Amino acid sequence: xxxxxxxQEYSDELQNVISGFTGKFSVYMLLGFKSTxxxxxxxxxxxxxDDEFQLMEAPVPDWELKTGFLTKRGDGRKNWSKRWFVAxxxxxxxxxxxxxxxxxxxxxxxxxxxxxxxxxxxxxKKFGITLTPYDESRRVWYIHADSAxxxxxxxxxxxxxxxxxxxxxxxxxxxxxxxxxxxxxLKLDQGIWWRMQHDRSPQEMLAKLLxxxxxRGVLRDIRANISDPTGGMLxxxxxxxVDKMVATNCNVACAAAWSGAKPAIDAIKNIFIEKVQGMVxxxxxxxxxxxxxxxxxxxxxxxxxxxxxxxxxxxPVLDKAMGPIVDAYKAGMRGFFNQTEKRLNELADAGTRQKxxxxxxxxxxxxxxxxxxxxxxYELLRDLRDSQLADVLEHVPGLSIWGFIYTxxxxxxxxxxxxxxxxxxxxxxxxxxxxxxxxxxxxxxADAKLCIEKLVVSGLKYMxxxxxxxxxxxxxxxxxxxxSDAIPEAMQEIVNIEDLLTSxxxxxxxxxxxxxxxxxxxxxxxxxxxxxxxxxxxxQQDLLDMGVLLIDVGRDxxxxxxxxxxxxxxxxxxxxxxxxxxxxxSTTCGESSEGKSARGDR
Numbered sequence: 001x002x003x004x005x006x007x008q009e010y011s012d013e014l015q016n017v018i019s020g021f022t023g024k025f026s027v028y029m030l031l032g033f034k035s036t037x038x039x040x041x042x043x044x045x046x047x048x049x050d051d052e053f054q055l056m057e058a059p060v061p062d063w064e065l066k067t068g069f070l071t072k073r074g075d076g077r078k079n080w081s082k083r084w085f086v087a088x089x090x091x092x093x094x095x096x097x098x099x100x101x102x103x104x105x106x107x108x109x110x111x112x113x114x115x116x117x118x119x120x121x122x123x124x125k126k127f128g129i130t131l132t133p134y135d136e137s138r139r140v141w142y143i144h145a146d147s148a149x150x151x152x153x154x155x156x157x158x159x160x161x162x163x164x165x166x167x168x169x170x171x172x173x174x175x176x177x178x179x180x181x182x183x184x185x186l187k188l189d190q191g192i193w194w195r196m197q198h199d200r201s202p203q204e205m206l207a208k209l210l211x212x213x214x215x216r217g218v219l220r221d222i223r224a225n226i227s228d229p230t231g232g233m234l235x236x237x238x239x240x241x242v243d244k245m246v247a248t249n250c251n252v253a254c255a256a257a258w259s260g261a262k263p264a265i266d267a268i269k270n271i272f273i274e275k276v277q278g279m280v281x282x283x284x285x286x287x288x289x290x291x292x293x294x295x296x297x298x299x300x301x302x303x304x305x306x307x308x309x310x311x312x313x314x315x316p317v318l319d320k321a322m323g324p325i326v327d328a329y330k331a332g333m334r335g336f337f338n339q340t341e342k343r344l345n346e347l348a349d350a351g352t353r354q355k356x357x358x359x360x361x362x363x364x365x366x367x368x369x370x371x372x373x374x375x376x377x378y379e380l381l382r383d384l385r386d387s388q389l390a391d392v393l394e395h396v397p398g399l400s401i402w403g404f405i406y407t408x409x410x411x412x413x414x415x416x417x418x419x420x421x422x423x424x425x426x427x428x429x430x431x432x433x434x435x436x437x438x439x440x441x442x443x444x445x446a447d448a449k450l451c452i453e454k455l456v457v458s459g460l461k462y463m464x465x466x467x468x469x470x471x472x473x474x475x476x477x478x479x480x481x482x483x484s485d486a487i488p489e490a491m492q493e494i495v496n497i498e499d500l501l502t503s504x505x506x507x508x509x510x511x512x513x514x515x516x517x518x519x520x521x522x523x524x525x526x527x528x529x530x531x532x533x534x535x536x537x538x539x540q541q542d543l544l545d546m547g548v549l550l551i552d553v554g555r556d557x558x559x560x561x562x563x564x565x566x567x568x569x570x571x572x573x574x575x576x577x578x579x580x581x582x583x584x585x586s587t588t589c590g591e592s593s594e595g596k597s598a599r600g601d602r
Contacts, residue, residue, distance in 0.1 A: 006242060010222045017218055018249060021210050022257040025186055029261040030268070032181035035499050036174050037276050038283065045280045052450055054443035058421035061361055062091035066157050068150065072098065073124070073142040080125075083108060087157045089362075093166035096158070111141060112168060113161035115199025120155050127151040129158055134199070135208070137247065160365040164410075168201040175262065176202070183209065188474070206254040211247065219246055279491070286495055287503075290487065294480050294504045317404075318456070318517060320389040325408060325456065326527050328377050329448045332412040333531040335373030336419050336444065339363065340437060347424055348433040360420045364413050373416050374409075381405050411455045419444050441531075449525040456517045461509055473505055 006014075065087040071080050083098040094113065100106040113131060115138070121130040124142050129151065131141035143158075145151040170176040179202045187196065190213050198205055211219075226238050276283065339360060340347070346356040363371050367378035382405075384390060390401040419440055426436035461468075477498065484497045 006222055007225070010218065010225065013218050014214070014222065014246070014249075017214060018210065018253050021186075021190075021213060022253050024189060025182060025206060025257050026261060026264065028182035028185045028189075029178060030264060031496065031499075032178035032185070033174065033265050033269075034272060035181055035496065036177045037273055038495075038499075040174070041273075041276045041280045042284055042287070045284060053418075053447045055415065055418040055440070055447050056422040056425055058361070058417045060091045061089040061358070061417075063089055063358055063362075065089055065094075065160075065362060066153065067102070068154070070098075070143050070145055070150075070154060071125070075139050085154075087161070090164070093168075094161040094164055096161060111161075112200070113158060113165040114167040115197065116141075116162045116165075118155060118158035118162045120151060129155055131158060131162070134197075137211070138200075156366055156369065164365065167199055167205075170202060175265065178265070179261075203255050203258040204251075206258060207247075207250045210250045210254060214246060214250070219243075222246075283491070283495065286487070286491060287500060290483060290495065290497070290500050291504045291507070293483055293486070294476075294501055295508070297479055297483065317389070317392060320387075320392050321404070321456070324380065324384055324387070324389060325452055326525065328380050328408055329412060329415075329452060329528060330531040331377035331380055332374065332416055333441070333444055333448065333528075335376055336416045337437070337441060337531075339371065339373045340420065340423060340440075344433040344437065347427050350428075353424055353427070357420060357424045361417055364416050364420070374413060377412055378409070381409055407455065407458070411451055415444065415447060415451055418447070445528050445531060448528045448531075452525050452528070453517070457510065457513050461513055468505065468509055473502065476501055476505065 067084065067086050069082055070085045071082045073080050083100065084102045084104070086097045086099070086104075088095050088097065096111040096113065098108050098111070100108060111131070115135060116131045116133050119130050119132065121128045124130070125144035127146065127148060127150065128142065128144040131143070133140065143154075145154055170179065180198070183198075183202075183205060187209060190209070192209075192212060196205075196209065196212075200208065222242060223239055226235060226242065343356055343360065346352045360373075363369065364373060366372040367374050369375070384405055385401060387401075389404070394401070422443060423436055423440040426439055427433050430436045430439070480497055480501050487495050487497065
């Protein structure tokens with residue numbers, strides 16, 4: 001019925017856009033698969049890099065987080081039905097399944113919380129929980145518990161799933177990687193520079209991108225020119241019907257394109273893999289020589305562009321980011337130490353060790369629960385939303401305080417999980433829980449320093465991704481096209497100049513970010529060794545007034561800011577273990593005879 005509101009001209013244009021989009025996807029999917037095969041072969045030939053981290057790699061948690069009855073509202077008939085919910089763990093992407101009852105005989109559905117926000121909401125039902133999508137085209141989930149306690153407990157589960165849940169992926173890792181490469185190429189081909197969060201299955205992501213393309217073009221024109229024989233009375237209803245019809249067409253077209261992509265890849269898979277494996281050495285040599293030529297060719301574009309990005313984006317972010325990053329990691333270390341120390345006896349007992357490790361690991365996912373090691377760290381991260389750093393990021397195109405917080409938060413939680421696994425294994429080996437915890441903290445400190453350096457580079461790269469795509473990758477495409485002629489004909493199917501350009505620019509950006517970040521990270525990460533102490537703002541006399549003896553004081557230039565001086569210190573009360581930390585003497589308070597604050601804010 002919606003078709004009656006669209007002219008034939010616009011209907012034809014709509015179908016042409018959809019057909020052109022899915023046709024390009026099919027081509028990019030094949031190219032993505034070839035790139036994936038080549039990258040895997042080259043990686044296997046070059047060997048794995050040495051693991052610099054000291055903490056042991058933790059297994060992915062696979063135990064169920066929570067089960068129980070909840071009542072959910074249907075999406076169609078809007079009726080309320082009681083279901084048995086099963087909250088899966090990280091190994092299953094934090095999906096939440098629901099069944100008719102606890103026998104698990106009849107599975108009724110699955111909730112993937114990726115791309116959603118969980119809220120406690122009693123408007124629909126008492127003790128309610130609402131899952132609201134960031135994309136308004138997706139379903140809103142309405143659920144309620146039977147008590148305030150269950151509401152709070154399940155809210156924590158849903159909130160964690162929304163934060164860390166992963167969308168459904170293709171079970172074939174090569175197909176999934178090929179899709180992600182194809183998606184990025186298609187997105188750029190359609191003139192969309194910004195990053196799009198992969199919060200749903202490949203087929204659904206493809207439909208999401210197609211709708212974005214239509215929204216920016218023909219669909220906008222269709223809405224503005226809807227034919228309404230009633231003279232406008234039904235125009236609003238007609239727009240809704242048209243939008244629904246277009247969305248349905250997108251879903252059908254993208255489902256067909258995704259279903260057709262696998263057979264197309266299967267037709268060339270084995271032959272292409274064998275061909276690449278037999279040529280891996282010359283491929284590596286050709287790639288390296290071609291990348292060197294690309295660097296020489298695009299220097300006139302990349303050097304000034306990256307210089308501009310570094311000065312306008314990286315420098316101000318680094319200036320404001322290093323302090324919060326170090327403080328958050330220190331808070332995470334304190335949280336791990338405090339929660340683990342309380343349960344050392346349970347970890348030392350072989351009979352309770354596994355259960356304790358599971359409970360400690362599960363607690364890492366939560367941010368407000370008192371037993372979580374992330375409470376203090378998350379509070380610091382939450383405060384960043386209204387900080388000077390947030391103000392800086394707001395005025396730098398392509399940067400986001402939310403992206404920064406998420407990257408930092410995820411890195412800290414990952415390191416804590418490794419530390420929990422490490423301390424449990426060391427207790428088994430050493431038979432001394434206290435010594436095992438101390439050894440784990442030493443490893444934690446070393447890994448935190450390394451992790452901060454890597455995090456700064458990867459985080460800054462992620463945040464300037466859109467700027468790189470728009471200001472480096474696209475302008476360089478035309479510059480490197482002549483280099484395609486230099487690739488031997490037999491290798492042209494395997495070595496793609498645009499893939500090499502993307503890889504080369506990634507190397508250029510990585511090296512540039514490392515250089516820009518090195519000055520800001522080299523000194524600041526040293527403060528990790530003072531993880532036991534929180535940042536304070538006290539003058540020396542304040543410490544003496546509290547009976548604390550100042551043992552050693554020294555300037556730390558890496559922590560210097562324009563409006564305050566930071567002083568490294570070691571303090572000891574009586575015979576207790578010394579604590580390391582930082583004194584901040586604020587120049588906004590009363591000045592001493594030496595021109596520095598004699599007493600700061602506590």
